[in-house]
Amino acid sequence: MSQPYRLPPRGAAGAPVFDPSHPETLLDFFEDLDYMLEEANIDSEQKKKEHAVRYAPPTQKSLWRSFAAFAEDKSYEDFKKEVIKEYLGEDGKRLYSLGDIKTLVNTYAAKGFSSSSEFKVYSRSFRVIADDLVKHHVLRDDDRDRYFIKGLPEPLRAASLATCPVHRLTAL
Incomplete structure (x- = not known):
């Protein structure tokens, strides 16, 4: 007979993690938690909520307990x-705001790039944020550019x- 699945302790390897300074990690947090709750055969609605709060960052526990749905x-x-x-x-799907892209852009415009690796980090970070904003109709393609x-x-x-088509990037 196999042993029942046990939820890992908070902070242990395999425990769900949410970083409030990176709200996009919340969806992964709940995906991991839901998987673990299913594996542990936890069916009680209240127990599921209690486990979510248990794994929540310490600074967020009181807030989560205060929600009407708790x-x-x-x-x-x-x-x-x-x-x-x-x-x-509201929809839980838009991960970024215009403020996020403006912060990223201003940071790199001010500090520049000391290597091609730094430029690639900027490019990847930018693409993740911009693609989300375009997908949710917050930015148009030409604004993204x-x-x-x-x-x-x-x-x-x-x-x-000097090398870009003028009609796409004028008025910078």
Whole structure:
């Protein structure tokens, strides 16, 4: 007879992790938690919510307990929706805001790149944020392109604009 699956202790390898400074990690947190709850055969709606709070960052536990959906008469799915709404917005699908892309662009425009590796980090980070914003109709494609160019240090920006089609990137 096999032993029942036991949920790992908080902070242990394999325990779900949510970092409030990176709200996009919340969806992975709940995906991991849901898998573990299923493996452990935990069916009680209240127990599921209690485990979610148990794995929540210490600074967030009181907030999560204060949600109306944490009450005994509410479902775990209602609770998850309320937590996701708190960190990711109404639909829980848009992970980034215009502020995120502006911060990234301004940071790299000011500091520049000391290597091609740093440029690649900027490019990947930018693409993740910009693609999410375009997908959710917060940014148009041409705005995305303008923001990307704005993130380049001035000498590189000028060289890039000299080689880009003018109709796409004018008015930077």
